[in-house]
Amino acid sequence: MSAFAYVDGRYGPINDAAILVEDRGFQFADSIYEVVAFLNGRFLDFDKHLWRLRRGLAALFIEGVMEDAVLRAIAARLLRQSRYRDGILYVQISRGAARRNHGFPKASRPTVVLTVRSFDFRQRQQQLQAGVAAITLPDQRWARSDLKTTGLLAAVLAKEEATRGGAFEAMLVNGDGIVTEGASSNFHLVDGEGRLVTHPPSTAILAGVARDGLLQLARQAGIEVQERPFGIGEARAAAELLLTSTTAPLLPVVSLDGRPVGGGVPGPLAARLGRLVWQDVVRQTGWAA
Numbered sequence: 001m002s003a004f005a006y007v008d009g010r011y012g013p014i015n016d017a018a019i020l021v022e023d024r025g026f027q028f029a030d031s032i033y034e035v036v037a038f039l040n041g042r043f044l045d046f047d048k049h050l051w052r053l054r055r056g057l058a059a060l061f062i063e064g065v066m067e068d069a070v071l072r073a074i075a076a077r078l079l080r081q082s083r084y085r086d087g088i089l090y091v092q093i094s095r096g097a098a099r100r101n102h103g104f105p106k107a108s109r110p111t112v113v114l115t116v117r118s119f120d121f122r123q124r125q126q127q128l129q130a131g132v133a134a135i136t137l138p139d140q141r142w143a144r145s146d147l148k149t150t151g152l153l154a155a156v157l158a159k160e161e162a163t164r165g166g167a168f169e170a171m172l173v174n175g176d177g178i179v180t181e182g183a184s185s186n187f188h189l190v191d192g193e194g195r196l197v198t199h200p201p202s203t204a205i206l207a208g209v210a211r212d213g214l215l216q217l218a219r220q221a222g223i224e225v226q227e228r229p230f231g232i233g234e235a236r237a238a239a240e241l242l243l244t245s246t247t248a249p250l251l252p253v254v255s256l257d258g259r260p261v262g263g264g265v266p267g268p269l270a271a272r273l274g275r276l277v278w279q280d281v282v283r284q285t286g287w288a289a
């Protein structure tokens, strides 16, 4: 079985799941989503993801979504049904189906879709040892990248270009030469003084849950954190480059546009922070590779 889905009250294999063609998620990307990791059958940082989901729904004026406790119960049932131990939960909520018209429909009920699929997080631990490559690309997304909407075309095209270039991720650079974030991750650099530098939360980036966890762990460990924009030149000259996301909790970026970053191998802060991040995963879930 490839994956399991819940769609508006029905549970089953993902290939049997369907939404209406007039769903506004399909027609307009009029929808918010979340991605939550589970390891050892336990969700990681579920509270933070639900908080961000609610913030996004409020920003889009999508109302009438069931309570968090119900979403949690659906997620738990899907997980039991799937029998997956390690994987990824997607929650996608659209404004619902209605006759096609840009303006909000007078009456519509949100469409709620949850899916679970298995994912082997051990590959991320291997990548933590080896490092990954990134390429730089212009940030062509809309001006509300803080909202996790399913309008992901610019990110999809950037990721495809990275993949074709043999890279793991695209580092997005805005018109002022500032590194905003990755196509599906947040970027951070380590400067010559060993400080961790990362773009501050703003409408230009998604404030990642993994980013938040990383900064908290770094501060607890006495590592100085600077939340400020950094440019592409600073990124190229950085001692280390790191990326974070729910599906890649911490990865060192050892090559940028084919040129080595730092020594071209994962640096000491990547190793140290990587240990802290995975210790936290184990603490939350009891996971064992």
Ligand code: PMP
Residues within 6 Å of the ligand: 035, 155, 181, 182, 183, 184, 185, 186, 205, 206, 207, 208, 209, 210, 211, 244, 245, 246, 247
């Ligand atoms: N930025 C973007 C554009 C993303 O798509 C993601 C992954 N969803 C992230 C950052 C990382 O966010 P998180 O740590 O919450 O997965």
